[in-house]
Amino acid sequence: xxxxxxxxxxxxxxxxxxxxxxxxxxxNTQTDLTASGLSHLDSDGDINMVDVSGKTVTTxxxxxxxxxxxxxxxxxxxxxxxxxxxKGSITQTAHIAGIMAAKRTHELIPLxxxxxxxxxxxxxxxxxxxxxxxxxATVKVTHKTGVEMEALTAVSIACLTxxxxxKALSHDIVIDDIRLITKTGGKSDYNCSSx
Numbered sequence: 261x262x263x264x265x266x267x268x269x270x271x272x273x274x275x276x277x278x279x280x281x282x283x284x285x286x287x288n289t290q291t292d293l294t295a296s297g298l299s300h301l302d303s304d305g306d307i308n309m310v311d312v313s314g315k316t317v318t319t320x321x322x323x324x325x326x327x328x329x330x331x332x333x334x335x336x337x338x339x340x341x342x343x344x345x346x347k348g349s350i351t352q353t354a355h356i357a358g359i360m361a362a363k364r365t366h367e368l369i370p371l372x373x374x375x376x377x378x379x380x381x382x383x384x385x386x387x388x389x390x391x392x393x394x395x396x397a398t399v400k401v402t403h404k405t406g407v408e409m410e411a412l413t414a415v416s417i418a419c420l421t422x423x424x425x426x427k428a429l430s431h432d433i434v435i436d437d438i439r440l441i442t443k444t445g446g447k448s449d450y451n452c453s454s455x
Contacts, residue, residue: 309371315404319378320445322399324411326438327392328422334430335391343384350425351384354395354418358382361417362399362410372409375401380410382418395419396441406446412438 299310330338343350359380366374379400387394397414399407419435426433443450 307371309373310405312373312404317402317404318445319400319402320406320443321401322406322408322411322443323396323441324408324415324439325394325396325441326415326419327387327390327394327436328419329390329392329434329436330426331430331432332391334426334433335386337429338393338426339386339388345425345429347425350422351393353425354384354421355382357421358395358397358414358418362397362407362414365410365413368413369409373405375403375405375407375410377401377407377410380414382414384418392436393422395422406443408440408443412440 302308329335338345338350343352347353359382361368362380363377366372377399379398381398383396385394385396386392395415395418397411397418399411399414401407401410415438419438423433423435439452440450441452
């Protein structure tokens, strides 16, 4: 897939905006993706790891969230047992998995920088209104690049671990709404307006 994107960027080929449609609407794939802010592409459209050597070392923090929704009866059972199953505590296991994932983000996502993380925290909150456990991750570093991907990776793996720990109870479990909430300390801050 990466090769295909690079090849299309270097050529002046066109492709349908929706490859599954039969419409004649086309979009020039030579659209300046690098000019639009895709920092992992150079001016030739080649993929590379961003050079952060000239950036200032600052304290950077990111918060991400996600939800694991359960069928009502399963949710009630999990909450009543305070997350304990035959496998053990689902939240404690997911907490450890989230921390491990944040520390290994650069091994999972090819162009992420390895970072000496200062803090990784996760919380797990029961939401009775939607029969879900909401996972929130906070990641902090004093470095030249941000930790959004580390926070999102921590949440994603924690949610997958919750699924793994409870799939014997039901496969009708939905992982949903994984997103960045805030990031601070870099070139620009971000605060999700819908929270």
